[in-house]
Amino acid sequence: MLPAIASHTDPDMAPNYVMVEAGRLDAFVAAIFRAAGCDPAEAGRISTHLLGANLAGHDSHGVARVPRYVEWLEAGYVVKGQDAEIVTDGGCFALLDGHFGFGQTVAPQAVELGIARAQQHGIAVVGLRNAGHIGRAGDYAETAIRAGLISVHFVNVAGSVLVAPFGGVERRFSTAPFSVGVPLPGRPLVLDFATSLVAEGKVLVASNGGKPLPKDALIEPDGTLSGDPHTLYGEYPQVGPRSPANGRGAIRAFGEHKGSGLAFMCEMLAGALTGGGTSGPVDARGRIANGMLSFYVSPRHFGTEAEFFATGRDYVDWVLACAPANPDEPVLAPGDKEAATRADRLANGVPLQPDTWESILQVARRLGVNEPA
Template structure:
């Protein structure tokens, strides 16, 4: 049986994480952005993209893989479309800059397409869909990870894809919808959480080189200690795509759109010069410019209500995209953020090494 979670007050946890990134050299604004984004993932129940990432982010920053204080550069500007280079800055810095550009252009033109390349790990993609929703915009996001080969395509055991997230945000009055998932059966961060004593993986989440299915994080990481870094290059297996050929096909398209089209590169083949970075191709649509905003809101809300009125399977609840995250956020803000003991120990060890005092 897994040890009980450590409950940490959300505000104190956010302040602690921000202090860690200030200690590694980020300015106040950047440290706060990174902390807010990672904590936000935990609050939404996406622990794989939350504060469990802190030790890895710090390692990447110290190694020079991710750079502090970067400003994304617009390298192609066509008005309603643009290509942005993140210059390997922290994803929580350069991705919001790209999103803000897309929102501004969609407000101006009614639609915008923005490509982002060479960004540090951008974290939970649904956060950017929620940002667009607050601007009353529909958004669609295709994401890849250049240089990160973790997922086997349908029918294979070799790694070929990144976890390739996909997200859609739909603004409806009082009922926004946020669809957000990795095209892998589980995100790599969920394997990380499981390796730290967190929620176990499904027994078919991973695949061994001989084709056997596995739920053991060692399949991806090889041997590792109870506390410390995980190295995906040490494992011999791969994560599986979700939904068999359908998820595999969507992952393929994420690599094409977010990786090849943006010029940031696809997941592989990996060479000695390959640098891990996120790419994202985002579409923003303004319902008010489209000319059907009133109909969209009325029809959309009516459809959501009709879907949710479906007779549930015994023991289940019919939910819309984003409902689970909203409920988890309310609970964790009220009762604290649960962290696995090994995850918490890893964060504390990183903080102590940087001279950051642990909160009560």
């Protein structure tokens, strides 16, 4: 049995990074949010979702976010105890307002509604606006998969300008995540990525001594490419908060014009269409909120479920039988890496950079929460 906390080394991580057993980490983070004023159910949802991102290998959306979430709660940028309200209801389509509640509360409510409506009508389109940070978008695709549904999710961050469009050096987009889930029996597919070259959370992790950024992930005002987190955050302490408002540079879109174009559409669909607002121009409220437009399709209602399952499984097998460029690295399907990482981290613990762990401990101490034994 792994100790609750241990130190290890790994070539892809900072030296002597901290390994925390998943169950202990879940309970510890939940205790922090209870101490911050959330009720036990909401605290548990936040903790489990953040831990789920770590387990999937998306550390940028994991427990490294705890200090920032608490900071947002205390500043009033996110509001505890909120429920999503239905603003428009057309049966197979609906629009919900999250009232700046925690994303881990209001986004699952929007997803649950979309699943129920798709199971009733065969298809559903659900918009969500004014949600706190919803975390890893792939989590919602996985929820739809468990219900047997295909889903597509466009996400934006209203009021958050971090990413330069193709050909530019100034911030214009949010990181604008995109996710698709496909429920093949025994072989689900989950596509989940930010349209930026790296998620802002990966810059956060790198600034805390984690895995370095690609040398072309960021761009300076003069067009110089950079992998230095200071490009985005400006000066910051070794342990403590980071603010993108202090930096002069931007994150780059992935795939040159292709990622930039997809980010543009995420802003249009998740931001402008839902009425929650796009990344900019930033208004005087200083509030940052997620928008999400989700599509749900039931293969059973579509009338091709058996063919879809058979053809889809055959195609996945054929693609994965492709000769690998590197014999030690087989060709993978979307979601394979996350599944393998989840199994490993459940067995061996969640790796956290020492500075990330210390920043979480500082919040816990301030709120009177005891460290894991």
